[in-house]
Amino acid sequence: MSIIAADVIVTSPDRNFVTLKLTTSEGVTGLGDATLNGRELAVVSYLRDHVVQLLIGRDEHRIEDTWQFLYRSAYWRRGPVTMAAIAAVDVALWDIKAKYARMPLYQLLGGASRDGLLAYGHASGRDNAELFDSIRAHQAQGFRAIRVQSGVPGLHAIYGIASNATSARNAGVRYDHEPAQRGAQPALEDWDTRRYLRHLPGVFEAVRHEFGPDVPLLHDGHHRMTPIQAAALGRSLEPYDLFWLEDCTPAENQEALRLVRHHTTTPLAIGEIFNSIWDYQVLVREQLIDYVRSSVTHAGGITHLRRILDVAAQYQIKSGMHGPTDVSPVGMAAAMHLGLAIHNFGIQEYMVHGARTDEVFEQSFTWRDGYLHPGETPGIGVELNVDAAGKYPYEQAYLPYNRLVDGTVHDW
Ligand code: EZ4
Ligand code: CO
Numbered sequence: 001m002s003i004i005a006a007d008v009i010v011t012s013p014d015r016n017f018v019t020l021k022l023t024t025s026e027g028v029t030g031l032g033d034a035t036l037n038g039r040e041l042a043v044v045s046y047l048r049d050h051v052v053q054l055l056i057g058r059d060e061h062r063i064e065d066t067w068q069f070l071y072r073s074a075y076w077r078r079g080p081v082t083m084a085a086i087a088a089v090d091v092a093l094w095d096i097k098a099k100y101a102r103m104p105l106y107q108l109l110g111g112a113s114r115d116g117l118l119a120y121g122h123a124s125g126r127d128n129a130e131l132f133d134s135i136r137a138h139q140a141q142g143f144r145a146i147r148v149q150s151g152v153p154g155l156h157a158i159y160g161i162a163s164n165a166t167s168a169r170n171a172g173v174r175y176d177h178e179p180a181q182r183g184a185q186p187a188l189e190d191w192d193t194r195r196y197l198r199h200l201p202g203v204f205e206a207v208r209h210e211f212g213p214d215v216p217l218l219h220d221g222h223h224r225m226t227p228i229q230a231a232a233l234g235r236s237l238e239p240y241d242l243f244w245l246e247d248c249t250p251a252e253n254q255e256a257l258r259l260v261r262h263h264t265t266t267p268l269a270i271g272e273i274f275n276s277i278w279d280y281q282v283l284v285r286e287q288l289i290d291y292v293r294s295s296v297t298h299a300g301g302i303t304h305l306r307r308i309l310d311v312a313a314q315y316q317i318k319s320g321m322h323g324p325t326d327v328s329p330v331g332m333a334a335a336m337h338l339g340l341a342i343h344n345f346g347i348q349e350y351m352v353h354g355a356r357t358d359e360v361f362e363q364s365f366t367w368r369d370g371y372l373h374p375g376e377t378p379g380i381g382v383e384l385n386v387d388a389a390g391k392y393p394y395e396q397a398y399l400p401y402n403r404l405v406d407g408t409v410h411d412w
Pocket of ligand 2: 220246247272
């Protein structure tokens with residue numbers, strides 16, 4: 001038994017996706033997501049030019065060994081490109097193993113620890129009226145937990161405020177599901193932290209007043225604050241009982257969270273741009289966070305993210321896997337299987353994919369009453385329709401960036 005083919009498929013139905021497809025001598029195929037938003041082709045090259053030939057002839061059953069081989073033999077460890085590539089191989093191998101076993105992947109990971117995965121959606125608005133409409137639309141669509149992002153008076157375009165894109169499956173729910181704008185240059189947004197810090201607590205006060213105390217509310221700071229600013233925001237949001245405050249400071253400085261933690265009881269989530277267990281070492285050991293934001297896609301696959309979450313579990317830290325539209329249906333399926341199986345599941349981010357994406361990726365998952373479930377199809381439950389994928393060739397796209405009023409580039 002061995003891997004006889006490894007194909008890297010690039011398709012851009014609603015946005016760019018990179019998918020690895022492995023085929024075994026038994027005729028079984030497995031899929032892995034290798035999408036790195038805005039830098040997609042770097043992972044394509046990493047796989048096609050450096051990894052594919054290492055996979056041909058390998059025993060597809062040796063998942064751990066293949067992970068360690070790819071990680072250690074490269075010598076150049078970690079990094080988003082390397083870890084997305086390894087993740088794709090890892091998930092494709094788990095998909096194959098589960099298909100051999102004729103079981104949905106979560107069964108191989110220990111079986112279900114719950115009935116379904118609580119998911120949160122992205123509500124946003126330029127002002128409170130628009131935000132309330134967006135929250136209502138999400139609730140009508142089944143979401144029980146809601147991320148709240150608001151425009152800030154005086155700022156024109158900021159992270160997380162929906163464009164006019166409307167998801168077909170979610171009539172009425174407007175999504176910022178193309179923050180990676182197609183084109184040869186990134187879009188420029190503006191930013192002013194002091195205005196934001198002044199404005200946001202009032203937004204949450206209004207949302208709590210309108211929607212009551214029960215609904216879990218989340219917020220994403222998108223790495224924009226200094227530690228002392230983040231501490232002040234966490235404290236000013238305490239009366240509104242957030243489920244979490246995400247990425248309050250730039251993620252690469254783990255020490256920054258110590259200061260934030262000492263000043264606020266608002267739960268903290270971080271890690272969507274992390275890619276290995278080493279990024280969490282201080283945060284987990286010192287219990288500076290409450291939720292691990294890594295996705296299967298960007299943190300070395302099922303094998304590595306499970307390792308991170310097992311260490312986190314010792315400290316009552318839970319999962320909060322990244323689930324934007326740039327995690328493909330393959331990456332989302334992998335997340336759902338892992339989330340269903342682990343004990344320390346927290347919540348799953350869920351931005352609904354568009355209709356063209358659903359045409360390319362045939363999926364088994366279910367979405368009912370605010371809960372996701374990966375379904376019972378053997379493997380991860382996703383198949384790629386190659387003909388449909390071929391209709392949507394790669395298009396260059398960039399995430400936006402921002403500048404302060406004096407022209408300084410700021411964290412986006
Ligand atoms: O900006 O996935 O919590 N979600 C996020 C996302 C990220 C994009 C980057 O590719 O912060 O919207
Ligand atoms: Co985020």
